[in-house]
Amino acid sequence: MKVKEKIEKLRQLMKENKMDAYIIPSFDAHQSEYVAEHWKCRQWISGFTGSAGTVVITLDDAGLWTDGRYYLQAEKQLEDSGIRLFRMVDPGVPSYTEWLKDVLLKGNIVGFDGNVFSVEMVKNMEEVFETKGIALKINQDLINELWKDRPDIPKDLIWVHDIRYAGKSRAAKINEVREEMKNKGANYYLLSSLDDIAWLLNIRGLDVQNNPVVTSNVIIAEDKCYLFIDASKVPKDVKFELEVEGIELKEYSSIQQFLSGLTNKDGIMFDTTKTNVCLYNAINIDTKKIEEANITTKLKAIKNKTEIENLKRCEINDGVAMVKFIKWLKTSVAEEEITEISAEKKLEDFRRQQELFVEPSFDTIAGYKDHAAMMHYKANKETQYTLRNEGAFLVDSGGQYLNGTTDTTRTIVLGTLTEEEKFDFTLVLKANIALSEAKFLHGATGSNLDVLARQPIWKYGMDYKCGTGHGVGFLLNVHEGPQNFSKIPNNVQLEKGMVITNEPGIYKEGKHGIRTENMMLVVEDEKTEFGQFMKFEPVTFCPIDLAGINKDMLTESEKQWLNSYHKEVYVKLAPYLNEEEKVWLQEETKTI
Incomplete structure (x- = not known):
């Protein structure tokens, strides 16, 4: 139809x-x-x-x-x-x-x-x-x-995310949740959001493309944890491991009956933004309802030491894939036919060569020229462009690895740019640097800092109709709350251990789209009589195309940041490249 x-x-x-x-x-x-x-x-x-x-x-x-x-x-x-x-x-x-x-x-x-x-x-x-x-x-x-041929709810098998990557056992996580439940006067906690469940129980699945989550619900009681899931999805060894740790499996469809069986002596805690109204209505009318943000969301957002160490290693592998791809693209575009889709597939091939790779972390955005003006453009066979050695190609992509999730955008110069394209490319770089260099007092939120990235672009009467950045999961959703950079006010403080993207852009319909994106880790800076100051540490390592930059527009401080960043890119990635790739990367990261 x-x-x-x-x-x-x-x-x-x-x-x-x-x-x-x-x-x-x-x-x-x-x-x-x-x-x-x-x-x-x-x-x-x-x-x-x-x-x-x-x-x-x-x-x-x-x-x-x-x-x-x-x-x-x-x-x-x-x-x-x-x-x-x-x-x-x-x-x-x-x-x-x-x-x-x-x-x-x-x-x-x-x-x-x-x-x-x-x-x-x-x-x-x-x-x-x-x-x-x-x-x-x-x-x-x-x-x-x-919808007569509507697909079924997925039935793919789930698997355990090893603690050597996760860094914390499910038992430890559940105990943290129980402590908070106790503080709020709840003896039951309903958890419905799939990324929270996957993180809490250290399980992963294939139910949503590019998001390794498991269709399920969880209820934590004072001495028991119930996982509501299609039993056919759980292998015997995983079932045994979960049950040994006090996690009882129940059928996915039985949760409403369970909720209706609570009593007037019970108190159940849940997040009204993450719980569907049918589950809410199933709760016994006499049961105390405690409405709070998901306990797990903030716990999950602050990466532990093991997760951070794993992510940094993961980002090096991802950077190697990106370098191999950009080198191939720049050296091949004038010699062979490359389309938006074939370029996207080639990048995925390079990622698949990296250890611990699972799948892409989202559908790659690969837009050439005016296609890049559509922020979430998805190439298809009917409308895709063939790349030429001119103009710019925006590639926003990432990978799911056992040791982390990545999200990187680079606007790649394939040949001659117009003055307007170079001007906009440089403004976006200035915006990215401004946020990267931020030093802020603990307690600041992403909405407090968002203006730093917009100011260089606002100065010329331009803006981008989206946020500047989002949190990123760990072998989980590439968009993870609660932290973000946005003009929309929020009260989520940026905490040590949070990971967040920095991705300002300029998008001009019918002309071009430019975005430069790095993932950053929130870390502590100096502590003074005025309080604890914080800063960002880049964890994405990939060259920013020097061919797109109007150097006269950069301040000495901005040049210093770029040179320092590029030096780190080379030092971290070169050991994993062959001699030809090293020479190429050295030129791409040269001092300006």
């Missing part, structure tokens, strides 16, 4: 179920950013393939709300679909709940599948709709009735 036909069939089902609007978000039953094929309902109904967005269908209109990363992509993919694009970050654009409040009438009904809506989202919706008298139907998975 084409998108318009799907929407018409959905509208017919809406009428049969007495609904005036239907909402389809991007999430799965665990509020994940990236989801298994089974939960790609928004993509199925709309044709829009970005990772973030919400589709709303009324009986006579339809809209997609997405953020600045996807504006250009969404415009192209929604053509002739009958779905309008709402640029949700732009001033004056209503949220989908505000829009529904305006277009619906008193007594109208909004439906959705409560399994893919968090408690927090539903509470906010109820507040917005209450004054208009709009009602909700929260247990209506209408897409499932239409």
Whole structure:
């Protein structure tokens, strides 16, 4: 079926179920950013393939709300679909709940599948709709009735993430959680987010492409831990290991029955932003509900000593793969036909040659010239460009390794650049350096520091419609909270041991896109009478293309930073390269 036909069939089902609007978000039953094929309902109904967005269908209109990363992509993919694009970050654009409040009438009904809506989202919706008298139907998975060949929930086997990489046993992690439960007066803790579960139990899986998580739920009690999972996914040796440590396996579908069996003497703790409303409604009405952010999220964000040592080794391997790729690309582009897709595959081949590699950490963004202006561009056979020895090629990619997760962006100069391209390339570099060099008092958040990266770009009346950086998991989600760099205020302090990306950019529709991204580790700097100061240590090692830089635009301090960084790149990577590659890298990292 084409998108318009799907929407018409959905509208017919809406009428049969007495609904005036239907909402389809991007999430799965665990509020994940990236989801298994089974939960790609928004993509199925709309044709829009970005990772973030919400589709709303009324009986006579339809809209997609997405953020600045996807504006250009969404415009192209929604053509002739009958779905309008709402640029949700732009001033004056209503949220989908505000829009529904305006277009619906008193007594109208909004439906959705409560399994893919968090408690927090539903509470906010109820507040917005209450004054208009709009009602909700929260247990209506209408897409499932239409999507006849919908994939099943994945059944791939899970595996144990060895403690030599994880650095902390599952028993130690569970005990940390229990201590916090006790402090909050809870004797049960419900954990639904997949990356938190994987981290807590030191297990990994293949349920979501590029995100080695396991479809499951966890409930921790005072002396027991329950893992709700499809039993066919757990090998006997893994089951034995878990059970020896007091982790009891229960069927994935039995969690609602378990929650309903709690009593009025129990208190259960959960995160309203990470728990779906169907699980919430299953909790015994008399049980005390303690709403707190996931305990595991902050524990997971602060990497332990073993994780940090592993990640640094992992980043060297990843840097070697990147250097081999960039050298191959620059020396081959004029001699052979290379497309965006073949370049992407070649980079993955270089990563697969590195020890402990598992899979890419996200779908590679490989955009040549104006394709790079789409922040999350994904090349396909119909629209891909063939690379030439001119212009710039943006490659944002990363790897999942047993000893870490990587995320690196380089804009690679393939030949002559325009003055505008060099100007923008240099501004992005200045922005990256400004944040890299930050020294800040402990207690600062990513939103406090975001302006440092934007200032060099703002100075010329430009901006980028996304955050400047995000936390990164450890053999887990490449986008990991709670820390980030963003204009949107947050109260998450940057703590020693957190890993975060630094990725400012400039994107000009129809022209080019430029981004330079390194991962950084938060470390302590000096301690004075005014408090503990902090700084960033780069953990990504890959040359920044000197051919893109207008050196006259750099200050002496910026040149010094770049020269120091490039010296470290060479020292760390050269021992793993052959002589020809060493000579090439020496030229790419020469002093300016």
